[in-house]
Amino acid sequence: MKLFGKKIRKNRTLLLMLIPAFVFVIIFNYIPMGGIIVAFKDYNYNSGILGSPWVGWDNFNYLFVTGKIWELTRNTLLYNLAFIFFGIVFEVGFAIILSEITNKVFKKISQGFIFLPYFISWVVVSTIMLNIFGENGVLNSVLSTVGIEGFNIYKQAAQWPIVMVLVRLWKQTGYGTVVYLAAIAGISQEMTEAAQIDGATIWQRIRYITIPSLKPTIIIMTLLAVGNIFRGDFGMFYQLVGSNQLLLKSSDVIDTYVYRSLITTPNIGMSAAAGLYQSVLCFITICAVNYIVKRIDPDYTLF
Amino acid sequence: MKIKKGKDTITFNIVAYTLVGLFALACIIPFYLIVVGSLTDERTIITDGYQFFLNAKNFSLESYQMALKTPETILRAYGVTLFVTIAGTVLSILLTTMTGYVLARPDFPWRNGISFFFFFTTLFNGGLVPWYLLCTQYLGFTNRIYSLIIPGLFSVWNMIIAKSFMKGIPFEMTEAAKIDGAGDFYIFYKIIFPMSKPLVATLTLFIALAYWNDWYNCMLFMSTGENWNLQYTLQNILNSTEALKRVAAQTGMQVGQLPSEGLKLAMTVIATGPIVLLYPFLQKYFVKGLTIGAVKG
Numbered sequence: 001m002k003l004f005g006k007k008i009r010k011n012r013t014l015l016l017m018l019i020p021a022f023v024f025v026i027i028f029n030y031i032p033m034g035g036i037i038v039a040f041k042d043y044n045y046n047s048g049i050l051g052s053p054w055v056g057w058d059n060f061n062y063l064f065v066t067g068k069i070w071e072l073t074r075n076t077l078l079y080n081l082a083f084i085f086f087g088i089v090f091e092v093g094f095a096i097i098l099s100e101i102t103n104k105v106f107k108k109i110s111q112g113f114i115f116l117p118y119f120i121s122w123v124v125v126s127t128i129m130l131n132i133f134g135e136n137g138v139l140n141s142v143l144s145t146v147g148i149e150g151f152n153i154y155k156q157a158a159q160w161p162i163v164m165v166l167v168r169l170w171k172q173t174g175y176g177t178v179v180y181l182a183a184i185a186g187i188s189q190e191m192t193e194a195a196q197i198d199g200a201t202i203w204q205r206i207r208y209i210t211i212p213s214l215k216p217t218i219i220i221m222t223l224l225a226v227g228n229i230f231r232g233d234f235g236m237f238y239q240l241v242g243s244n245q246l247l248l249k250s251s252d253v254i255d256t257y258v259y260r261s262l263i264t265t266p267n268i269g270m271s272a273a274a275g276l277y278q279s280v281l282c283f284i285t286i287c288a289v290n291y292i293v294k295r296i297d298p299d300y301t302l303f
Numbered sequence: 304m305k306i307k308k309g310k311d312t313i314t315f316n317i318v319a320y321t322l323v324g325l326f327a328l329a330c331i332i333p334f335y336l337i338v339v340g341s342l343t344d345e346r347t348i349i350t351d352g353y354q355f356f357l358n359a360k361n362f363s364l365e366s367y368q369m370a371l372k373t374p375e376t377i378l379r380a381y382g383v384t385l386f387v388t389i390a391g392t393v394l395s396i397l398l399t400t401m402t403g404y405v406l407a408r409p410d411f412p413w414r415n416g417i418s419f420f421f422f423f424t425t426l427f428n429g430g431l432v433p434w435y436l437l438c439t440q441y442l443g444f445t446n447r448i449y450s451l452i453i454p455g456l457f458s459v460w461n462m463i464i465a466k467s468f469m470k471g472i473p474f475e476m477t478e479a480a481k482i483d484g485a486g487d488f489y490i491f492y493k494i495i496f497p498m499s500k501p502l503v504a505t506l507t508l509f510i511a512l513a514y515w516n517d518w519y520n521c522m523l524f525m526s527t528g529e530n531w532n533l534q535y536t537l538q539n540i541l542n543s544t545e546a547l548k549r550v551a552a553q554t555g556m557q558v559g560q561l562p563s564e565g566l567k568l569a570m571t572v573i574a575t576g577p578i579v580l581l582y583p584f585l586q587k588y589f590v591k592g593l594t595i596g597a598v599k600g
C-alpha cells in the first residue's frame with residue numbers, strides 16, 4: 001500500500017496529464033456502454049433512461065420477426081464485402097502502376113487528381129452526383145444531344161449497388177493508393193535491380209517482387225476493414241440515398257436505420273436495439289478475426 | 304546502370320498511362336462540372352439540363368449573385384466552421400499528443416492497463432442511441448457551439464498513432480531532462496512536443512479536415528440555424544431544393560418557379576473552394592502523414 005502511494009506520487013504529473021482523455025473516454029464511451037439498457041426499455045423523454053419501464057426483448061422482437069434486421073445486416077455485409085474487394089484491387093493496382101511510371105510530372109498530377117475526392121465531404125459528393133446523374137444532369141444532357149434517351153439512376157434500385165461501389169472507389173482509391181505506395185517505397189531497390197539484370201520482364205517483377213512485398217500491408221488493411229464489416233458508412237449512405245424510398249430497399253444499412261429510428265420516426269427503444277445488435281456483432285467479428293489470425297500467423301494480430 | 308527498355312516495358316507503359324490517365328480524369332471532371340454548372344444560365348439548366356461545356360450563350364454569374372445576395376447566412380456558416388475547426392484542432396492536438404506521450408513512456412507503470420482501457424472502446428461501443436441521449440438529455444448539447452467541437456476532440460486511433468511516433472523518440476531525451484530537474488509536463492511541452500513536428504503536422508491536417516467536413520454533429524445537435532456550419536448549410540440548401548422539386552411534381556407546379564438550380568452548385572463551390580485551393584500545398588504533407596500513420600497500434 002505504501003509502495004502504491006509512492007508510485008502515485010512519483011507519477012503524479014503523468015497521471016494528471018492523462019486525466020482529460022481518461023474523463024473524455026469515460027463520459028463519451030464507457031457511460032454510453034451502460035446506456036445500452038435503453039434497448040430493453042420503452043424509452044420516453046420525460047422519464048429518462050433510468051425511469052422508463054422495462055420491456056424485456058420487445059424492442060428486438062419487431063426487428064427479428066419482420067425480418068427487417070436480416071435485410072439490414074445483408075445490405076451492410078454485402079456492400080462492405082464489395083467495398084473491400086474492389087477497394088483492394090483498385091488501390092493496390094493503381095499503387096503498383098503509379099510506382100512504375102517514370103514521368104514525374106504526369107505521376108504527380110495524376111496522383112494529385114486521384115487523391116482529391118478524399119478531401120471533400122459526402123454532402124459535396126451528393127451534389128456532384130445530382131449534377132451528373134440527376135434527372136437534368138450532365139449525363140442525360142450529353143446523351144440527349146447524341147440522341148439516346150436519358151435515364152434516372154435515382155430510380156434504379158437494382159443497379160444502385162453498382163453506383164455505390166463506383167462512388168466509393170472514386171472517393172477512397174486515392175487514400176488507399178498512398179498507403180500502398182508508401183509500402184512499395186520500402187521494397188529494397190537492390191532486389192528490383194537484380195531482377196532487371198537477370199532479364200525479368202516488368203510483369204514478372206510485379207508478380208514476384210512487388211505483390212509479395214505488399215502482402216503484409218494488404219492483410220493488415222483487410223483485417224481492419226473486416227473487423228468493421230457490420231458497420232455501414234453512415235455519411236455515404238445517408239447523403240447519397242437519404243430517404244429515397246425507391247432506393248432504401250437495396251441501400252438501407254444498419255447505421256441509417258438506427259439514425260432514422262432515432263430522429264425521423266422516433267422509436268428509440270428499437271433504434272437502441274438495432275444499435276446494440278450491431279455493436280455485439282462487430283465485437284464478435286473482430287474478436288473472431290483476431291483469434292483466427294493469431295492461430296494462423298501471430299504477426300498479423302490486431303491486438 | 305542503364306537498363307534497355309524491352310517490349311514489355313512499352314506495353315506496360317501504354318496500359319499504365321491509359322489507366323492512370325483515365326482514372327485521374329474521372330476524379331477531376333466532376334469538380335470541373337460543378338464549376339461549369341455554377342456558371343451556367345438558369346434557363347439552360349432547366350430546358351437542356353446541366354452542360355458539359357461553357358459557351359458565351361449559356362454563361363451567367365446569376366447563381367453567384369443570388370448566393371451572395373444575402374451573404375449573412377454563408378458568412379455566418381464560414382465563421383462557425385472556421386472557429387470550430389481552429390479551436391477543435393488545437394485542443395484535440397494537445398489532448399492527443401499529451402495522452403500519447405504518457406502512454407509511450409516506458410517508465411510509466413500502468414501504461415499497458417490504461418492503453419487497453421482506451422483501446423477497448425474501439426472494439427465495443429454502446430451505439431448511437433445512448434450516446435445521443437447522453438449528449439442531448441444530460442449534457443445539454445442542443446444548439447450549443449461546443450457540441451460541434453467536443454465529439455471530435457479525442458480519437459483513440461489518433462492517440463495510438465501519437466503513441467507509436469513518440470515511442471520512436473529516444474527515452475534518453477526524457478531522462479536527461481529529468482536529471483536536469485525538469486518536470487514531466489515541462490519535458491512534454493518543451494522537448495517532446497517540438498520534436499514531434501511531423502506527427503503534429505499530420506494530425507493537424509487530418510483532424511482539421513474532419514472538423515471542416517463535419518455535418519453530422521450539426522445535424523444531430525443544431526435545430527436552429529445560427530450555429531450551422533458550412534457543410535450542414537449546404538446540405539440544407541440541397542435538401543430544400545430537392546424537397547421543393549418533389550412538391551412541384553405532386554402539385555403540378557412549374558419547376559421554373561422554384562429557386563435556382565445553379566444556386567446549389569454556386570454554394571458548393573463557395574463551400575469547397577478553399578479546401579480545393581489549399582489542396583495542392585497540403586497534399587504532400589498528407590502523403591507523408593499517412594506513412595507515419597501506417598504503424599500498427
